[in-house]
Amino acid sequence: MSVLLALLLELWxxxxxxxxxxxxxxxxxxxxxxxxxxxxxIGGVIGAGIFVLPSQMAVFGWTGVWAWLIGGVGxxxxxxxxxxxxxxxxxxxxxxxxIGETLGPVLGVLCGWGAWVSYWCANAYIALTSxxxxxxxxxxxxxxxFRIALAASLLxxxxxxxGLAGFKTSGRFQVITVALKLIPLVAIMGIVAVxxxxxxxxxxxxxxxxxxxxxxxxxTTFAFVAITGFETASIAAQRVRDPERNVPRATxxxxxxxxxxxxxxxxxxxxxLPVATVTASNAxxxxxxxxxxxxxxxxxxxxFAVISTVGGLAVWIMLQGEVPLxxxxxxxxxxxxxxxxxxxxxxxxxxLASALTITxxxxxxxxxxxxxxxxxLTLTAASGVLIYAxxxxxxxxxxxxxxxxxxxxxxxxxxxxxxxIQAVALSVALMLAALxxxxxxxxxxxxxxxxxxxxxxx
Numbered sequence: 001m002s003v004l005l006a007l008l009l010e011l012w013x014x015x016x017x018x019x020x021x022x023x024x025x026x027x028x029x030x031x032x033x034x035x036x037x038x039x040x041x042i043g044g045v046i047g048a049g050i051f052v053l054p055s056q057m058a059v060f061g062w063t064g065v066w067a068w069l070i071g072g073v074g075x076x077x078x079x080x081x082x083x084x085x086x087x088x089x090x091x092x093x094x095x096x097x098x099i100g101e102t103l104g105p106v107l108g109v110l111c112g113w114g115a116w117v118s119y120w121c122a123n124a125y126i127a128l129t130s131x132x133x134x135x136x137x138x139x140x141x142x143x144x145x146f147r148i149a150l151a152a153s154l155l156x157x158x159x160x161x162x163g164l165a166g167f168k169t170s171g172r173f174q175v176i177t178v179a180l181k182l183i184p185l186v187a188i189m190g191i192v193a194v195x196x197x198x199x200x201x202x203x204x205x206x207x208x209x210x211x212x213x214x215x216x217x218x219x220t221t222f223a224f225v226a227i228t229g230f231e232t233a234s235i236a237a238q239r240v241r242d243p244e245r246n247v248p249r250a251t252x253x254x255x256x257x258x259x260x261x262x263x264x265x266x267x268x269x270x271x272x273l274p275v276a277t278v279t280a281s282n283a284x285x286x287x288x289x290x291x292x293x294x295x296x297x298x299x300x301x302x303x304f305a306v307i308s309t310v311g312g313l314a315v316w317i318m319l320q321g322e323v324p325l326x327x328x329x330x331x332x333x334x335x336x337x338x339x340x341x342x343x344x345x346x347x348x349x350x351x352l353a354s355a356l357t358i359t360x361x362x363x364x365x366x367x368x369x370x371x372x373x374x375x376x377l378t379l380t381a382a383s384g385v386l387i388y389a390x391x392x393x394x395x396x397x398x399x400x401x402x403x404x405x406x407x408x409x410x411x412x413x414x415x416x417x418x419x420x421i422q423a424v425a426l427s428v429a430l431m432l433a434a435l436x437x438x439x440x441x442x443x444x445x446x447x448x449x450x451x452x453x454x455x456x457x458x
Contacts, residue, residue: 030241034250036171037233037240039178040315041254044229046181047312048129050262051305053226054269054284060219061209061275065267067216071223072259074411075230078388079255081408082234083248084401085394090244095234095391096323097330102394105332106438111387112327113434114427115235118383119316119323120353124360126316127152130309133283136302149365153358155310156317160354163317166343167239170318177311184285184304185265191292192268203271221418227262228384230255231391232315236322321350334440382419382427388412 032040057064085098092098096115100108131151135142141151163170195202233250237243240250269288270278281287283301290298325346328338341347389412395405416424 030239030243031167032171032236032240032246034246036175037236037246037250038254038257039171039174040232040236041230041250042258043174043178043181043311043315044232045227045254045258046178046185046261046308047229047315048126048305048309049226050185050265051129051133051283051285051301051308053222053262054266054278054288055281056222057219057266058270058275058278058284059209060212060215060222061270062211063209063215063219064223064270065263066211067219067223068259068263068267070216070220071227072263074220074224074408074415075227075255075259076252077404077411078392078408079230079251081392081395081401081405082231082251084404085391085398086234086237086247086251087244088398088400090237093238093329094236094322094326095231095387097326097332098398099387099390099394100327100330100332102397103390105442106435107390108330109327109332109434109438110431111390112323112332113437114383114431115387116320116323116349116353117430117433118427119320120357121360123156123313123316123320123354123357124152124364126309126313127155127357127361128364130155130306130313133302133305133309136283136299137306146362146365149361153361155313156354156357156361159310159314159317160351162314163321163350164341164343164345164347166345167318170314173314174311177307177314181304181308181311182261184289184301185261187289187293187297188265188268188285189261191289192264192272195272206274208271208275217414217418221415223262224415225385225419227255227259228388229312229315230258231384231387232319234391235319235326238326239322317350317354320353321346324349333437382416382423383430385412385415385419386424386427386431389416 057067060067082095085095089098092101096108096112099111128148131141131148134151135148141147162173230251233240233247233254237247240246265285269284273284273288273291277287278284283298283305285305286298286301289301324333324337325340327333328335328346337346337349339346339348389409392405392409392412395401396409
């Protein structure tokens with residue numbers, strides 16, 4: 001519990017400081033340029049999932065190839081909607097504020113709350129994945145489930161401290177980790193290219209499942225959900241210089257690069273190894289590289305997997321503060337969530353979310369706690385896709401990219417159907433939990449307005 005205590009002490013320290021100190025000089029309002037914003041998008045998409053996804057996609061065979069194509073096109077369509085919104089509303093602090101202004105404050109709050117909770121819940125899974133890969137390098141970490149949870153919790157603390165250090169530091173860290181995490185993935189793309197130039201015999205050694213229309217819907221849902229996370233630049237638009245120009249460029253570039261990497265890497269691993277071997281593997285990327293380059297290369301992948309998960313985790317921890325801050329500045333959540341440090345970091349929601357992640361991890365570390373984590377992941381599974389649907393509705397309401405927004409809306413509704421009614425219902429229930437906070441913010445706003453009117457009337 002000392003890990004949790006450290007975060008709570010950090011929160012107390014911030015709250016005990018005066019408002020004047022919190023607004024002192026070193027505010028970094030828009031530290032992200034095009035390359036950093038692009039790194040945020042790629043870092044948000046490519047995290048822990050790609051290192052295990054081939055095992056899930058192997059059973060689909062050639063249907064999986066089509067799923068990547070359709071899922072990639074869907075992601076590009078929705079990314080174009082995000083870009084159009086950023087171009088039309090550059091003065092807004094982020095995508096969630098636009099949703100709130102366009103579709104109504106209640107929907108804006110519900111989307112933002114769903115995103116905030118889904119981030120800290122998903123961070124528990126990402127941190128655990130990082131700790132498990134790290135145990136390949138230092139086995140004592142995996143001596144017990146609680147040790148793995150403790151290692152993951154320490155990682156959360158370290159990256160929360162990084163987030164509190166400021167956006168410039170976080171941005172540089174993201175650029176570095178994205179560059180490093182791409183090394184093993186580019187290596188796989190290189191191996192695939194060489195095998196194809198040699199005639200592609202390695203891909204014909206085993207018969208893979210042919211295209212099956214009946215499986216396409218399920219496979220596309222898997223593929224698209226794996227690509228989600230490309231909204232990061234749009235949500236953090238208030239941190240991006242020239243948002244009307246850089247947010248669209250970063251979003252589209254990040255989505256295109258991520259989709260290409262996912263499609264080539266996952267398909268290359270699936271077709272380059274026996275199906276049963278890939279399906280049974282907990283580390284298919286390491287298995288593939290180890291098969292073609294030797295055991296040393298497979299072990300090296302564990303290092304890059306840790307880097308990839310850490311980079312993705314840093315993005316979502318940063319957004320733990322940005323999402324409530326955006327909503328509070330738009331008047332949709334209580335004003336105390338908009339209090340910032342001297343570097344303009346929303347410390348309270350960031351630290352609170354990390355404390356909740358650690359609580360979830362430590363509970364999950366006990367023998368009977370793993371079921372709670374599975375439940376929370378199910379609870380938040382559809383939240384990201386719901387935000388995409390609301391963004392498409394906002395674009396239709398604003399009147400930008402209407403044909404594209406309509407296609408994107410229909411696509412997201414299909415994905416939500418594929419995710420299952422239980423996941424969607426639980427995500428909606430999760431969003432509704434934000435209503436008391438909205439009512440508090442509304443009441444405070446009305447009280448302030450009434451006081452101002454009374455003062456003016458004297």
